[in-house]
Amino acid sequence: MIVVIQTREADVIVVGAGPGGSTAAYHLARHGISVLLLEKSEFPREKVCGDGLTPRAVRQLVKMGIDTSEKAGWLHNKGLRVIGGGIRLELDWPDLASFPNYGLVRTRLDFDQLLATAATEAGATLLTGHNVTGPILDAAGRVVGVKAQVGPGKEPQEFRAPLVLAADGVSARFALALGMAKREDRPIGVAVRRYYNSPARHDDDYLESWLELRSPASRQRGGSRSSHEDQALLPGYGWIFGMGDGRVNVGLGVLNSSSAFGKTNYRTMLTDWLSTTPDDWTMNDEAYADGPIQGAALPMGFNRVPHYTRGVLLVGDSGGMVNPFNGEGIAYAMESGELAAEIVVQALARPAGPERERALRQYPMELRARFGGYYRLGGWFVKLIGNPQIMKVATRHGMPHPMLMRFVLKLLANLTDPRGGDAMDRIINGLTKVAPAV
Template identity: 70%
Template sequence: MPSSLQPSADADVIVIGAGPGGSAAAYHMASHGLDVLLLEKTEFPREKVCGDGLTPKSVKQLLRMGIDTSTEAGWMHNKGLRVVAGPTQMTLDWPTLDSYPSYGLTRTRLDFDDLLAQRAVTGGARLRTGVNVTGPVFDRAGRVVGVEAVVGPDKEPETLRAPIVVAADGVSGRMALALGINKRDDRPLGVAVRRYYYCAEKHDDDYLESWLQLRSAANPDVLMPGYGWIFGLGDGRVNVGLGVLNSSTAFGRTNYRQLLGDWLSATPEEWGMRDETNADGPIRGAGLPMGFNRVPHYTRGMMLVGDSGGMVNPFNGEGIAYAMESGEVAAQFAADALGRSSAPAREAVLRRYPRELSDRFGGYYRMGGVFVKLIGNPTIMKLCTEHGLKHPLLMRFVLKLLANLTDARGGDAMDKVINGLSKVAPAV
């Protein structure tokens, strides 16, 4: 086994965090025959702040893990996106592509993450919950060779070792920070808040709904910052939330929970979203690290996956698809590296991991950074929504661009334009 390279190792790879990125990495690494130790600080099931909406890009990654995405397995299917801007609406179906399924999904993170973690286990990974990783273990050369952790309710200290460590520990990026990998302020960042409501009118909506203009009942003539969503969960509830980007002047100076309440005050009364008694749980918020806002994604024996590497799509705030895809990519490079017989050869393979991520997403994320700056201007945002929604062909192009849904080979004219722009844009 590759772990024989380090006789004292507890695994070939230690993955920190059993969110979508960590579980995908663990599953694919185990599929490559590696001994994988997946560490999660909490116990399942557990809450995560998320819109709970999955585009076909995420669905593809679920299918690559062999997960049953049927309605019988508890998934709510959707056909596409409904865009709402004041009185104007447009409904857009997901594009028909060779590379992606033609449907999206919704499912709460309460059991979504548990499902993925258990899939990693059935694939061969070893899951340990209640293990809070506190920092890396270094060898004499400063390379990461394991982790320090506290375990269980008594917080017993434990040291675990592996020749490769994958940090999938989310927005906080504790492991990345321990290696001096700080967030970049020149990259997009968002804040999102969401709440569950019981809503008979919207819970079984087969389109994800995106609101590009937010207004309050108290002051309907004033456009509020941010964008909103309403995603039906199919169980009587909807996930309702909003996000604000750091290109907005309101970023960091707004009570986001109050902002959500103000917007919901203007929704139809029959939806029940104005009424606290229809709410299921509190308002929860989280950061959205976008556009590779923490790099490099590999250094000194540690790989970054998902939110720990700032991999949220700047165009639409989607993070799950990129977390899972980066986990699969990390697995490929880890397996290749551990199959090499010398330390320099293994290191050379691992150093190609950031380049692969940059090739896949770097140019697209660069365009996303420009997009974020543009829509941060209320005048530009108003022009785009008021005029763009009148042109169905343009909006179909925008949907492909925002959701990053194109065929890499062949495809239609829209695919060729988006793919071409991504290639010529300088990678972040």
């Protein structure tokens, strides 16, 4: 039997239509580049995510012309509510010249589709149901295209382009096909989340972060709930994000600096924590659960490098670009997608060969310049908070000081003005500059 393999060509192929891939495709298409955006799933499709967007991600949406109004289905938030050490503190997003002063919440079920639609409206060609299985190499070992299985019948098809952007998420299958293993010396986390119907909490105008998670280690006689003192401290951190549609997204994350990493049933840990929450939140009752508990890895701090090699640029999670400080990945996927597009536009304007390669090598250099020092600080932070005693002391002594916590918010969310700004901005920017880039 002879199998006829169809071939299509473009200037650039983007593998994966998540936030990073769609953002890259949008900016490429806006510059007149012929782009094929290949996505293995069909939209709408679910993704494991906290669904909360900081002002850093909002800035990228504004750049893409996305309508972020409440009329368009977005839930706005004012900032971050932090709970720990017996203290509840509400911290508004900082007022900055470089970023909006509001965050957003939206389910990934249609968030990714919104970005992919923006890319197609800009001129990119989106092909769903296209599962990229590996690269096509020329005689010199350079990537000149991709192989894919298309549709329910998994028909083989080839797509050729001088440059490929790998934005296929945590799995990073394309990078792995090129022999690019993840680095074990970089932080990584695991997160699990679930939706609950919660009329009392669904329209919260703050993202909520829990620095301490507790489980009902003991029960008082008669089945009453144990007191706070009787509850065992769980590893990791938690979140509750109102969705504005009657539901909340609630989840927790554990970092590999914790002794519990890889040794804990995270799904049980989530339900244990939620069993201690107030009854009127309806998160301690399975009857209010909306769907199963789902989990995913959080590849942090550039845990897969190089970000450019042999005609391939890694974007977002495939290059380990999750923020080690707060587990945020969407903003960095979108920023790296925009940066990759800018670099590729300049590279394609040059003849193939040394001149083009010189332009493409700017991509990893610029990523290191933007995030390398900050991610190094994040790696140190992860090691510190992996020690429960250090985390307990930091929570107990840091939470009572709002000024210090506002500094921590700016640091953890990476929200500063690069020039000018206040004293906090200057300190954080100075630290990221002197820290050796990862």
